[in-house]
Amino acid sequence: MEIDSRITTNALRLTTTSPDTGGWLAGQVVSARAVGEPRGDLVALQIGNRIYQAQISFAVQQGDQLLLEVIRTKPTPVLQPVAAGASADPVKALLLTELPRQSGLTPLLARLAGSLAADSRLTELSPAIEQAARRLFGAFLDSTQVRELGQLRSALANAGTLLEARLAEGARTGQTPSLERDLKAGLLRLLQALVPETAASPSGSPPAPRAGAAPPMPQAPPQTLPQAMAQTLPLLPPLAASQPQAQPRRASVVLQAETLANFLSQFRGEVESSLARIQLQQLGSLPGEHLDNRVWLLELPIRHGAGADLWQMRIERDPEDSKRSTSGGSNDRNVWSIRLAFDLPGLGPMHGHLRQQADQISIRLWAETQSTVAMLQPRLAELRGNLLAAGVTVGDIHCHQGSPPEHAPVVRHSLLDDLA
Secondary structure (H helix, E strand, C coil): CCCCCCCCCCCEEECCCCCCHHHCCCCCEEEEEECCCCECCEEEEEECCEEEEEEECCCCCCCCEEEEEEEECCCCCEEEECCCCCCCCHHHHHHHHHCCCCCCCHHHHHHHHHHCCCCCCHHHCCHHHHHHHHHHHHHCEEHHHCCCHHHHHHHHHCCCCCHHHHHHHHHHHCCCCCCCCCHHHHHHHHHHHHHHHHCCCCCCCCCCCCCCCCCCCCCCCCCCHHHHHHHHCCCCCCCCCCCCCCCECCCCCCCCCCCHHHHHHHHHHHHHHHHHHHHHHHHHCCCCCCCCCCEEEEEEEEEECCEEEEEEEEEEECHHHHHHHHCCCCCCCCEEEEEEEEEECCCEEEEEEEEEECCEEEEEEEECCHHHHHHHHHHHHHHHHHHHHCCCEEEEEEEEECCCCCCCCCCCCCHHHHHC
16 A cells, blocks of 8 residues: 555554544644554554554554654644653643643533433433442532531542542552542543443444433534633633633533433533543642642532532642741741632632741632622631631731732743743
């Protein structure tokens, strides 16, 4: 077989495609595995959960793992191996892979709540999907538990960013960690249940409906790019320089207004986008050149009634403030700050900044509406009293209308520069 003229040295072209490849972008990096021995210049590659045939111009053996960069997407994708050696940056490669895939968690929370709603057609969901969805939704911190220090600490540890670290620690100590409430583990379980139900047939048609299922409803027209973007904003990537964004709860998406196949396809896409976002949170939390300047980027779903709200958090140690504090004679170099954002029913968008130095904590809150500020002002004295009762030295506590001032965090590595 003659090699396609578009294939250059050390490159390959996919001869089969899927809906997934339609969303690829030039410069994106994907992970692939050769699942069969090459036949001439053709080889079967597994990328994600799909098998593709590829015309290849370099040697490969069954079982080889490949890290491939997309260099062209049309008319069929052309990819080339990411350079190995000292110049390769696996963090950058993963960043490029996950950035196009990530999305906010609020669409997933709306569909997850809708899939379990009483007026949804639950009988059409497989037992595995329903069980995994209930397990994930039930693992979210309940709004009545937010005030409980132990519950909140546990929820932060289970936000998904520490999953691999906990698994590694368990392997080291021989003790299996409990992952029942871990967000990333729950998303992986749900994805595992969704994959068999959303695998397209060879012709690309959706899976056949179950016996006794309701007749399919007309499928919604495909979204345009501006419509899709409007439903996923704000999409600030959770990297070192990003700040928490308040995101309102979305209306539940129940299994009534669309076909089962479309519902499950959207469900799977939202799970995969949420997993990519957690991957970016983990990348943004990697230590940079200065190990003292640690940042943890978290998104915490809080269950409230039949739905869930999303809290975004940025937890960091501030070495610059620590240095300034020690210049006055203090021996304490441990200054921490927590920035958070949420949008709760009845309150609207809110931001908070908690700063702890030694045993003293200062709190500043911002609310978008004056009515929320007026409602919170009388409660600030109660908040101060509760903190004092807990043995905390309290500094300033203020509540303002508007948005917090711009915060310019220290960029600890050059990932953002590479993408500018």
